[in-house]
Amino acid sequence: MGLHVKLHRTKGHPIITAATQRRAGVPMVLIYGHYDVQPPEPLELWRTPPFEPTVRSGKLFGRGASDNKGQFFAHVKAVETYVRTSTPLPVNVVFLIEGEEETGSFALAEFVKRRGRALRPDYIVVSDTGMFSKDHPSITLGTRGIAALEIRVDGPSRDLHSGVFGGSIANPAMVLTQLLAACVDADGRVTVPGFYDDVIALTAMERRELAQLPFDEKAYAKLLGVPSLAGEKGHSTLARCWARPTFEINGMSSGYQGEGSKTIVPSFAVAKISCRLVTNQQPRRIYRLIERHLRRICPKSVRLTITEGHHSAAQLFTCNITGTQAAARALARVHGCDPVFVREDGSLPILDDFKRWLGGEIMLMGLGLPYDNWHSPNEKMDLANFHRGIAVSVELLRELSKPGQTEHRTRPSADGGVCFNCKMED
Amino acid sequence: MGLHVKLHRTKGHPIITAATQRRAGVPMVLIYGHYDVQPPEPLELWRTPPFEPTVRSGKLFGRGASDNKGQFFAHVKAVETYVRTSTPLPVNVVFLIEGEEETGSFALAEFVKRRGRALRPDYIVVSDTGMFSKDHPSITLGTRGIAALEIRVDGPSRDLHSGVFGGSIANPAMVLTQLLAACVDADGRVTVPGFYDDVIALTAMERRELAQLPFDEKAYAKLLGVPSLAGEKGHSTLARCWARPTFEINGMSSGYQGEGSKTIVPSFAVAKISCRLVTNQQPRRIYRLIERHLRRICPKSVRLTITEGHHSAAQLFTCNITGTQAAARALARVHGCDPVFVREDGSLPILDDFKRWLGGEIMLMGLGLPYDNWHSPNEKMDLANFHRGIAVSVELLRELSKPGQTEHRTRPSADGGVCFNCKMED
Numbered sequence: 001m002g003l004h005v006k007l008h009r010t011k012g013h014p015i016i017t018a019a020t021q022r023r024a025g026v027p028m029v030l031i032y033g034h035y036d037v038q039p040p041e042p043l044e045l046w047r048t049p050p051f052e053p054t055v056r057s058g059k060l061f062g063r064g065a066s067d068n069k070g071q072f073f074a075h076v077k078a079v080e081t082y083v084r085t086s087t088p089l090p091v092n093v094v095f096l097i098e099g100e101e102e103t104g105s106f107a108l109a110e111f112v113k114r115r116g117r118a119l120r121p122d123y124i125v126v127s128d129t130g131m132f133s134k135d136h137p138s139i140t141l142g143t144r145g146i147a148a149l150e151i152r153v154d155g156p157s158r159d160l161h162s163g164v165f166g167g168s169i170a171n172p173a174m175v176l177t178q179l180l181a182a183c184v185d186a187d188g189r190v191t192v193p194g195f196y197d198d199v200i201a202l203t204a205m206e207r208r209e210l211a212q213l214p215f216d217e218k219a220y221a222k223l224l225g226v227p228s229l230a231g232e233k234g235h236s237t238l239a240r241c242w243a244r245p246t247f248e249i250n251g252m253s254s255g256y257q258g259e260g261s262k263t264i265v266p267s268f269a270v271a272k273i274s275c276r277l278v279t280n281q282q283p284r285r286i287y288r289l290i291e292r293h294l295r296r297i298c299p300k301s302v303r304l305t306i307t308e309g310h311h312s313a314a315q316l317f318t319c320n321i322t323g324t325q326a327a328a329r330a331l332a333r334v335h336g337c338d339p340v341f342v343r344e345d346g347s348l349p350i351l352d353d354f355k356r357w358l359g360g361e362i363m364l365m366g367l368g369l370p371y372d373n374w375h376s377p378n379e380k381m382d383l384a385n386f387h388r389g390i391a392v393s394v395e396l397l398r399e400l401s402k403p404g405q406t407e408h409r410t411r412p413s414a415d416g417g418v419c420f421n422c423k424m425e426d
Numbered sequence: 427m428g429l430h431v432k433l434h435r436t437k438g439h440p441i442i443t444a445a446t447q448r449r450a451g452v453p454m455v456l457i458y459g460h461y462d463v464q465p466p467e468p469l470e471l472w473r474t475p476p477f478e479p480t481v482r483s484g485k486l487f488g489r490g491a492s493d494n495k496g497q498f499f500a501h502v503k504a505v506e507t508y509v510r511t512s513t514p515l516p517v518n519v520v521f522l523i524e525g526e527e528e529t530g531s532f533a534l535a536e537f538v539k540r541r542g543r544a545l546r547p548d549y550i551v552v553s554d555t556g557m558f559s560k561d562h563p564s565i566t567l568g569t570r571g572i573a574a575l576e577i578r579v580d581g582p583s584r585d586l587h588s589g590v591f592g593g594s595i596a597n598p599a600m601v602l603t604q605l606l607a608a609c610v611d612a613d614g615r616v617t618v619p620g621f622y623d624d625v626i627a628l629t630a631m632e633r634r635e636l637a638q639l640p641f642d643e644k645a646y647a648k649l650l651g652v653p654s655l656a657g658e659k660g661h662s663t664l665a666r667c668w669a670r671p672t673f674e675i676n677g678m679s680s681g682y683q684g685e686g687s688k689t690i691v692p693s694f695a696v697a698k699i700s701c702r703l704v705t706n707q708q709p710r711r712i713y714r715l716i717e718r719h720l721r722r723i724c725p726k727s728v729r730l731t732i733t734e735g736h737h738s739a740a741q742l743f744t745c746n747i748t749g750t751q752a753a754a755r756a757l758a759r760v761h762g763c764d765p766v767f768v769r770e771d772g773s774l775p776i777l778d779d780f781k782r783w784l785g786g787e788i789m790l791m792g793l794g795l796p797y798d799n800w801h802s803p804n805e806k807m808d809l810a811n812f813h814r815g816i817a818v819s820v821e822l823l824r825e826l827s828k829p830g831q832t833e834h835r836t837r838p839s840a841d842g843g844v845c846f847n848c849k850m851e852d
Contacts, residue, residue, distance in 0.1 A: 144589060146589070146689065148687045148689070150687075155652055156650040156651050156652050157650065157651025157652075158651070158802065160650065161772065161800070161801060162672070162674045162676060162700060162702065163570060163572070163702055163770075163771050163772025163773055164667075164771045164772050164796075164800075165650065165667070165771070166667070166672045166674050166702050166771065167657045167658065167666035167667050167670055167672045167702065167771070168646070168650075168655055168656075168657055168663045168666055168667050169647075169650060169652050169655055169656055169657065170614075170652070170656035170657075171674050171675055173675035173676075173677070173678045173697075174606065174607075174610055174673075174674070174675050176603070176678075177602070177603035177604075177606040177607045177675070177678075178603075178607045178610075178612070180600065180603040180607075181600075181603045181604045181606075181607035181608075182607075184600055184604075186604070186725075188596075220594070221595075224582045224583065224586065224591065224594075224595060225582050225583025225584070226581055226582050226583075226595050226596070226727060226728070227726060227727060227728065227729060228726055228727045229594055229595055229727065230594075230595055230596035230725065230727035231593045231594055231595065231596075232593065237594045240593035240594055241590075241591070241592070241593050241594050244593055246588070246592045246593045247600075248588045248592045248597050248600070248689075248691055249597055249599035249600050249603070249680065249681065249692070249695075250588060250599075250681050250682050250687060250688055250689055250690050250691075250692065251599070251680060251681035251682035251683045251688070251690075251692065252599045252602075252603075252678055252679065252680040252681065252683075252692075252695065253678065253679060253680075253683040254675065254677060254678040254679075255675065255676050255677035255678060255698070256676050256677035256698060257677045257678075257679040257696075257698075260735075261574045261576075261676060261698055261700060261735050261736065262676055262677065262698075263572065263574070263674075263676055263700045264676050264677075265674060265676075266675070266676065266677065266678075269675075269678065270683075271599075272681070272682060272683075272687055272688075274588060274687060274689045276588065276589055276592050276593065299612075299656060300653060300654055301652060301653060301654045301655065301656035302652070302653065303653060309686075309687050310687065344589075345589050345590045345591070345592070345593070346587065346589030346590050347589055370590075374587070374590075375587060376584070
């Protein structure tokens with residue numbers, strides 16, 4: 001395709017850049033992607049082998065089909081479309097592809113810190129989120145942040161006979177459950193003092209508009225296999241996922257876990273915690289609040305160890321700037337309807353590094369579906385979405401070459417799309 | 427030794443009986459022991475190999491040295507003493523030795539049910555408990571019962587991405603911690619309604635006498651490696667271990683337990699629970715109380731499964747009957763001081779079966795020490811205790827041949843020994 005391709009060795013997996021010949025006077029568009037994927041296990045649940053791409057009913061099945069090779073490849077095909085039709089590219093393009101997205105993007109963070117200035121993008125396009133539904137082209141204006149930690153409660157120096165010693169000492173597993181239960185109440189509200197201090201509440205108008213997005217609670221509960229949905233009281237399911245922080249136990253371990261029973265007082269108990277954070281919450285402050293809360297309530301009869309894990313801040317973008325508006329026009333042209341502006345429930349920590357070291361406007365534009373089975377067996381991408389994605393990218397590159405148009409779009413879609421940010425800035 | 431030895435095949439490990447020639451007109455004494463031991467792991471913590479008995483500083487080290495081979499063997503040597511000195515045995519003796527004590531005594535329970543009537547013991551001697559200390563020959567008048575159960579909380583049908591789905595559904599690990607934390611309060615009191623209903627409280631006099639038993643809280647805490655002792659408020663450490671029921675988490679498991687973090691909402695969470703029970707508490711009633719309590723407070727957004735585990739009732743014996751008084755005299759003669767009457771913190775489920783199918787008076791007379799490292803590395807038996815144990819057994823067999831003496835001994839020892847039961851019957 002005539003691009004200048006370079007493989008950059010790192011301490012981890014290599015990074016690839018592929019750049020068009022740089023032309024003066026047109027914007028530089030960086031398109032991010034990752035070639036690493038989640039492990040395919042459990043293999044027995046795949047209908048066709050994860051690494052033998054297979055088309056069934058207009059869908060391409062395979063690990064990485066949607067996360068992230070399929071979505072990213074649509075942009076490659078868009079650039080190829082210009083090249084093969086001898087149409088001059090309206091912008092400069094550089095593809096930036098990493099191999100560690102699923103494990104922390106450590107090499108890429110280092111790479112953009114050291115070499116980012118050479119790239120100097122005006123726009124950064126990331127298609128590593130999902131569309132709201134197949135009928136809702138989507139632009140993601142926010143991601144949640146994360147603060148991870150591990151809590152360890154140590155009691156006796158070894159597992160003890162629960163008959164002989166039970167009743168005389170604190171049970172570390174019981175202390176751990178009491179500590180954790182003191183972090184979330186029966187209404188799903190986090191009870192760590194100060195936890196919600198910096199959360200910017202959704203306005204009544206935002207909540208109203210959010211409620212208009214089509215969302216079938218029953219179908220969603222069935223899909224996840226739960227008897228009913230649950231979470232922080234007083235907030236709709238979408239609001240809880242997009243705009244409210246959480247306190248989740250990711251794992252928990254103590255004592256005997258085999259078949260049958262072993263009557264011991266376990267020596268220690270461990271829990272892995274991660275909090276999803278929303279804009280304005282500082283991950284390190286949240287960590288310190290939790291640590292202080294736990295230390296205050298933990299009895300003196302055990303030893304408490306709290307270890308800080310990875311963390312990243314939530315991101316919130318505005319929809320009334322050039323790149324995002326260009327993306328909205330591109331999506332509208334291809335899909336025949338305006339996009340909805342949504343938030344992503346997950347975290348994209350590399351955005352922190354992009355913001356800090358690259359500059360440029362970040363646009364999150366998912367081309368896959370929320371039910372493409374990311375991280376699960378039978379991952380797929382609908383070929384219709386893939387082809388629409390190519391068309392969207394072709395349009396986007398053209399739109400980004402035009403001078404900035406900063407219309408303020410508060411309700412860009414007949415389906416009830418809503419930009420939280422513009423609302424907040426009202 | 428001229429005994430009639432028989433190996434009885436079972437579905438599990440074989441049972442051995444070894445009987446003296448039966449004489450009419452003298453009592454039948456059944457002496458119980460077990461040849462199975464706990465696994466020796468962790469092997470690296472043993473100073474000498476667990477199955478190569480080694481004497482160091484007057485102590486015999488090896489797995490089973492105290493639990494139960496050493497204690498039991500003292501009785502064998504006592505019978506041998508009579509045989510080798512051509513002294514007629516004052517009683518009939520049958521040794522009953524099993525190989526499944528550490529794993530539930532299933533074969534022995536079946537054996538005594540089917541064949542117990544043929545044994546018809548007047549007395550059953552069990553040396554499978556401990557002395558209060560090396561200076562306190564002890565008779566154990568009570569054991570705690572047990573009610574085991576497993577609690578499982580199921581949420582989504584698979585582990586889910588905690589970013590994408592966190593906040594929309596209940597976290598099964600968090601629900602489990604909330605359920606468990608609702609079973610014991612910060613004062614160490616079990617909060618399951620009705621849990622303490624059938625507990626017979628210690629009288630003020632019993633508590634006072636119990637308090638006089640020498641017990642160094644600091645040394646005990648140091649031995650177990652805990653910062654401080656803990657447990658149900660308002661009860662001394664010994665009272666908590668001997669005369670109060672407990673609710674212990676033996677094991678707990680959920681989600682990701684490896685290195686680092688994995689941001690998921692786990693599909694399910696499990697806890698293994700066992701309650702130690704005291705006299706008058708019915709294990710199955712306790713199980714039902716816990717089940718009802720958990721079902722009442724568990725949210726509808728998860729599925730709760732509670733499975734009943736093994737159970738046995740607490741035992742309480744009185745000290746003012748023939749066999750126990752004979753044991754007290756034997757101990758006093760050898761040790762030069764009266765024994766203390768104590769309770770055992772653990773459970774001996776086979777006693778239920780002995781009571782039901784064998785009849786006879788059960789006497790629990792520990793010959794080993796509480797710090798003989800039962801179930802732990804470097805298990806040992808002090809040879810001084812072993813030799814005193816032989817002498818005690820020789821005296822005991824003689825005392826048991828005498829007609830019943832039913833003195834009422836409320837305070838048999840200058841060291842503050844106390845019989846709870848006689849007190850209760852006052």
